[in-house]
Amino acid sequence: MVVTTIGVLVPARDGRHDVDPAAVGRVGGEAWRASPAEAADALARFVDGVVARDVGTLVDLAPPQDRAAEALLAGIAANARSLDLRAVGARHVDQVGTVGADGAWTGTVELTWRVGALDPSPSRAEVAVRFVPAGDGLAIGGFGPHGAAADGRLPLWLRDELAVARARDVLVMLDGDRPQARAEARAVARRVVRGIGVVERVLPGRTGPVVVEVPSSAADLEEALGARPGTYAGTAAVTAAPGTSMDDDAPVHVFLNPEITSMLGRAGAQAVMSHELVHLVTDAARTPVEPWLLEGFADHVALRAVLPDRTTLRRLLAEVRRDGAPRALPTAADFDAPGGALQASYEAAWLACRIIAERLGEQALVEVYDGAARGVPVERALARAGLPLAELTAAWRGELTALAR
Known part of the structure; x- marks a missing residue:
């Protein structure tokens, strides 16, 4: 089911805004106006084509002689099949910018979709759609560009x-x-x-x-x-x-x-x-966990027994040899650093989590992480597990100093 907006304010040349959902093409022979009603019709046909996985329906939405748009829309039909797209919907929200001299204009469209049975519910995003006059209505000339819609997204399947x-x-x-x-x-x-x-x-x-x-x-x-x-x-x-x-x-x-x-x-x-x-x-993605624990835990699971310490900690140990061991575990700001500094922060976080697992056991590390994910402050979760943050930090600094020799 597609929900469309019909009664939308349409800007006119004199600066007034008139509710005129039927207007399309030139007004009084002077200027083009965007038509929400025609956009809604084009979007309804687009949704029908995606739901039916119908190449013909989607390709017919391309502007005349626009081979690139035809290829894009044919590809979207193929994606609808291969991804088993479901819960597809499109609702025109607003016009973006002005109408071009050729009558083409960009609209923000609220799009919903779900990837087969793998997604638990539909995704929702505002996507920019380019509408082009064609015959008695509008064709779809493409999607984007970046930033044209309210949230600037362009889903991969488009x-x-x-x-x-x-x-x-x-x-x-x-x-x-x-x-x-x-x-x-x-x-x-x-x-x-x-x-x-x-x-x-x-x-x-x-x-x-x-x-x-x-x-x-x-x-x-x-x-x-x-x-x-x-x-x-x-x-x-x-x-x-x-x-x-x-x-x-x-x-x-x-x-x-x-x-x-x-x-x-x-x-x-x-x-x-x-x-x-x-x-x-x-x-x-939905859990506010202290960054060093969030990233260090993920690396601990991913890197268990994969690489030796001096390889895994290469960038961090270079910093320790130059500046000495850091006094504290990485902060959120450290994970925004560029290049090698960011990599060193990941290495530091991994080592801290490895120390927790070595001292308390891997299950204790999991319990510390799960507690933090439930909102327990990291300091309290560590203390409950038997390794206060100050003790963890001291052990972490000591191991870095030893490895850097």
């Missing part, structure tokens, strides 16, 4: 035809505009399956459906998440909602940045995936 790979309760969608896309998607799916096994060894019974999105660039990742340009330029992956809702049952997906993950070896790429799966199964 970009291009995707390569999709599946395993049990796992779906990977990868931007298909690259060679060997299907093989890459299958490789990511295998990484997810291995990562689930890694997580289950520490957090048995917590894993569930996993959806992974792989854009073609960091910029596309930022558009998918409605983030400012440059936000994820140095980030390998992020676990986040594909839409704006953060309700308890809102979907959360793993997003990869191929500009970073493509430079990692097999072990590094696997560690990144396992780390993000820890965030996924512990609902980290």
Whole structure:
């Protein structure tokens, strides 16, 4: 079912705003006006085409002779099939900017969608849609650009035809505009399956459906998440909602940045995936946990017995040799640092969690994390477990100093 807005204020040339849902084309032979009613009709046909997975219906929505729009809409039909899109809806919200000399204009559209049976509920986002006059109505010329809609998101399934790979309760969608896309998607799916096994060894019974999105660039990742340009330029992956809702049952997906993950070896790429799966199964996207515990715990699970200390702590130990051991565990500001400083913060957090596991046992580390996730202050959770924060910090600094020699 698609809900559409009909009675919307339409700006006229004299500066007045008239409710005129039927207006389309030139007004008095002088200027084009946006028509919410025609936009609603185009969106209803778009939803019908996506729900029916009907290439013809969607391609017919392209402006005449616009081959790029035809290819895009045909790709969306393919994505609707391969992702088993459900609960699709579109509602015109508002006009963005002015109407062009050719009558084309951009509208903000509230879009809903759900990835098959893997998402617990629909995602919701405001997406920019370009409407173009065609015949007696409007065609759809494309989606975006970045920032044109209120939250600036452009879901991956609206970009291009995707390569999709599946395993049990796992779906990977990868931007298909690259060679060997299907093989890459299958490789990511295998990484997810291995990562689930890694997580289950520490957090048995917590894993569930996993959806992974792989854009073609960091910029596309930022558009998918409605983030400012440059936000994820140095980030390998992020676990986040594909839409704006953060309700308890809102979907959360793993997003990869191929500009970073493509430079990692097999072990590094696997560690990144396992780390993000820890965030996924512990609902980290909705849980306010102290950053050093949040990231250190995920790395502890992902890196158990994978690499020797001096390799895992390479950047941090270089800093310790230069400046001495830090006096405190990393803060939230440390996890906003660029480049090597950020990596050193991850290493510091991992070591702190490893010390907790060594001194108290791995189950105690899990209990400290779970307590913090329920809102217990980290200091209190550590004290209850038998390792006060001051004692943990002293042990952490001592081990860093010893390893840096």
